[in-house]
């Protein structure tokens with residue numbers, strides 16, 4: 001079996017699995033807010049996890065807020081920056097390549113009165129900096145929030161997030177970047193990035209699902225969306241998901257270790273070789289974002305005229321699991337919004353499959369994938385499906 005949907009969700013990282021097995025048997029279990037010694041021990045362990053995650057992410061531990069995942073972090077950033085509604089600063093600048101978790105936030109805040117200005121990307125999938133600068137100056141003094149993601153979940157294309165953040169910082173505009181896909185697969189240092197708010201989801205990194213992090217440059221700017229008992233310094237109530245946080249600390253430490261970062265470079269080479277071989281065999285295939293900086297584990301490939309879902313089914317019959325774009329829009333047989341923002345036509349757009357591999361992939365996996373994809377394309381090109 002080859003699981004190639006890591007951008008959707010990663011299986012438990014082997015180090016996390018090992019950790020959890022002994023953790024479940026040994027305990028301890030207690031409420032970290034209890035004043036008895038077991039509770040205090042839990043709290044100390046939980047705070048240690050915060051320190052580990054902060055160090056791995058280039059942030060101060062006071063800037064780390066444990067959440068249930070990226071969607072919660074996104075909701076909290078929007079809520080913190082955009083309530084109450086301000087008539088004076090009523091513009092949100094974002095892009096047409098954001099994840100649907102952000103798209104649904106726009107719907108809510110536009111009903112509140114905000115105007116959402118959405119940028120397309122260049123054909124490469126990268127935000128056009130000149131267009132970005134012009135948009136900032138066209139709305140000077142009226143911008144409440146800028147949010148442009150760091151790496152796209154469908155294409156893997158990496159955005160110039162630090163540069164965009166710097167431009168916003170110069171105008172004291174809050175800049176939020178959805179870093180869910182970037183962290184662990186490309187270098188990231190919160191403090192150096194100039195970003196005001198960033199988010200991540202544990203299950204994208206091999207930690208347990210149901211835990212995530214919101215990083216805030218100024219945590220005092222946050223407003224809670226869960227009041228609870230004042231946990232997380234009042235930023236996020238509810239008894240802490242301490243086991244989730246432990247798995248996140250283990251996952252981040254492992255993924256960012258020197259050993260795994262070396263493996264990631266190997267994965268990048270294997271991926272590039274795989275793409276080159278497929279293109280050599282089928283010169284009309286298109287690799288989205290081919291010429292720009294992408295996540296080392298993501299390939300979004302299309303054979304124009306062959307439907308992505310047909311390819312997906314062929315691969316699944318070989319026990320290889322890919323998606324046609326993002327997991328959330330997998331049953332929409334249309335060109336995705338992300339690809340439309342790159343001005344990609346339907347012939348290419350409906351043909352894509354997303355292959356998102358483990359950061360520690362080996363040659364054998366890529367060879368099997370290559371063989372199966374060659375077989376699928378060879379079969380399907382004889383009976384082009386639309």
Ligand SMILES: Cc1ncc(COP(=O)(O)O)c(C=O)c1O
Nearest residue numbers: 069070071099101153180181201
């Ligand atoms: C870029 C991006 N942002 C946000 C999310 C939402 O993450 P979660 O569903 O874990 O909250 C995802 C998940 O696919 C994503 O890829």
